[in-house]
Amino acid sequence: MSSQPQSEQSRSESPLWQQIQPGGIGVNPGSTDRVQTGDWRTEVPVVDFERCTHCMICWVDCPDASFEVANAKLIGVDLKHCKGCGICAQVCPVKCIEMVPDSAENRETQPSNGASSESAK
Amino acid sequence: MTLKLRDLSLKPDLFGNGHGLCAGCAEPVSVRQILSALENPPVVALATGCLEVSSTRFPDTTWKVPLIHSAFENSATTISGVEAAYKALVRKGRMEDRPLTFVVFAGDGATYDIGFQWLSGALERGHKFVYVCLNNEGYMNTGIQRSSATLLGAWTTTTPSGDARPGKPEWHKDMTKIVAAHGIPYVAQAASHNWKDLITKVRKAEQADGPAFINVLTPCDRGWRFEPEKTMEVSQLMVEAGLWPLYEVVNGKYKMTGARQKKRPVIDALLSQKRFSHITKNADDATIAGIQAKVDEEWDALQALCNMPVAAE
Numbered sequence: 001m002s003s004q005p006q007s008e009q010s011r012s013e014s015p016l017w018q019q020i021q022p023g024g025i026g027v028n029p030g031s032t033d034r035v036q037t038g039d040w041r042t043e044v045p046v047v048d049f050e051r052c053t054h055c056m057i058c059w060v061d062c063p064d065a066s067f068e069v070a071n072a073k074l075i076g077v078d079l080k081h082c083k084g085c086g087i088c089a090q091v092c093p094v095k096c097i098e099m100v101p102d103s104a105e106n107r108e109t110q111p112s113n114g115a116s117s118e119s120a121k
Numbered sequence: 122m123t124l125k126l127r128d129l130s131l132k133p134d135l136f137g138n139g140h141g142l143c144a145g146c147a148e149p150v151s152v153r154q155i156l157s158a159l160e161n162p163p164v165v166a167l168a169t170g171c172l173e174v175s176s177t178r179f180p181d182t183t184w185k186v187p188l189i190h191s192a193f194e195n196s197a198t199t200i201s202g203v204e205a206a207y208k209a210l211v212r213k214g215r216m217e218d219r220p221l222t223f224v225v226f227a228g229d230g231a232t233y234d235i236g237f238q239w240l241s242g243a244l245e246r247g248h249k250f251v252y253v254c255l256n257n258e259g260y261m262n263t264g265i266q267r268s269s270a271t272l273l274g275a276w277t278t279t280t281p282s283g284d285a286r287p288g289k290p291e292w293h294k295d296m297t298k299i300v301a302a303h304g305i306p307y308v309a310q311a312a313s314h315n316w317k318d319l320i321t322k323v324r325k326a327e328q329a330d331g332p333a334f335i336n337v338l339t340p341c342d343r344g345w346r347f348e349p350e351k352t353m354e355v356s357q358l359m360v361e362a363g364l365w366p367l368y369e370v371v372n373g374k375y376k377m378t379g380a381r382q383k384k385r386p387v388i389d390a391l392l393s394q395k396r397f398s399h400i401t402k403n404a405d406d407a408t409i410a411g412i413q414a415k416v417d418e419e420w421d422a423l424q425a426l427c428n429m430p431v432a433a434e
Contacts, residue, residue, distance in 0.1 A: 029182065034139065
């Protein structure tokens with residue numbers, strides 16, 4: 001995985017001490033978005049959008065806010081942040097989410113294979 | 122107005138991505154639900170705990186709301202000061218008067234143990250804020266130590282299970298009732314699996330005229346020893362076994378929320394968590410019978426409180 005380049009990138013993005021605000025005040029709301037917690041994952045959720053009813057229960061129960069929604073519809077999974085806990089597959093009322101071993105092949109079956117959160121920026 | 126997830130999903134997410142909480146943690150689920158439930162812009166004070174160390178790793182922050190970081194014990198005092206300062210600045214005309222909601226997020230260690238007297242003081246002074254206790258029944262961020270919210274019989278690293286002692290020997294503190302005894306306008310107990318109940322309670326708490334307290338059960342898959350995907354199921358089992366009754370206290374009147382909650386023996390909930398494996402391996406264990414008896418007793422006492430007429434004012 002890309003853990004090594006990611007950590008180097010994180011270090012280079014960290015501010016110098018001269019740039020730190022007095023009191024250590026954070027000035028970038030939601031900046032942990034750059035952290036690739038998807039690296040932790042061993043299983044990846046695969047959503048069967050044919051059967052999805054867009055009830056949003058996976059969205060509301062996801063600890064990592066990894067379900068991407070637009071206009072009250074589920075449009076994809078943010079694999080940059082999904083930690084693969086599998087809560088979504090458990091709570092889905094129509095069982096249209098399946099957890100499969102994380103691999104490049106399985107990630108590609110996703111409509112938004114982690115790329116959409118990048119392109120959204 | 123009926124509450125719909127699709128409507129909530131249109132609101133901006135105030136608690137972002139990339140936090141370091143464990144896979145399957147219930148805390149970000151509840152935090153996101155609570156922030157989406159608020160009608161006014163929130164101002165948050167955050168006590169030390171899992172949520173704080175994982176969501177505010179310097180120089181980053183997961184939060185998209187004004188946030189003040191306090192020490193372990195004094196989050197209630199911090200938000201008291203923020204609220205009082207805001208009122209003073211508005212009175213002096215130095216800040217625009219607009220409705221804000223002051224919110225505290227603290228864990229059970231910061232609420233039940235370390236921040237207890239500070240919370241009590243803030244409640245007594247009557248500051249208008251919503252205190253949310255994210256109760257995972259232990260000091261999970263430092264490595265699963267007991268707190269006074271930990272259930273009797275549970276294994277933790279400071280109450281190990283073995284031949285000499287079957288896990289934690291003491292019954293947990295009933296913090297929700299202790300807070301209700303302060304006579305504040307709104308007190309409630311909620312659980313992370315029931316988003317509708319939690320959001321309804323947060324909205325009532327926000328509208329309360331004075332301090333409000335919500336104790337949210339947030340199961341910890343690392344500390345309670347269950348698989349990360351079972352978080353919502355364990356939360357539901359805890360409620361259905363009567364170990365975590367969902368109720369609210371509005372101006373002193375106790376009321377159960379949701380019909381027929383208690384429908385399982387406690388063994389069902391205990392079996393779902395491996396922190397109880399030393400007592401659940403034997404179904405006749407005296408500890409289980411003891412927990413069941415105490416749960417039944419507390420349940421009956423709670424029902425009696427709910428059925429009690431409120432004294433005329």
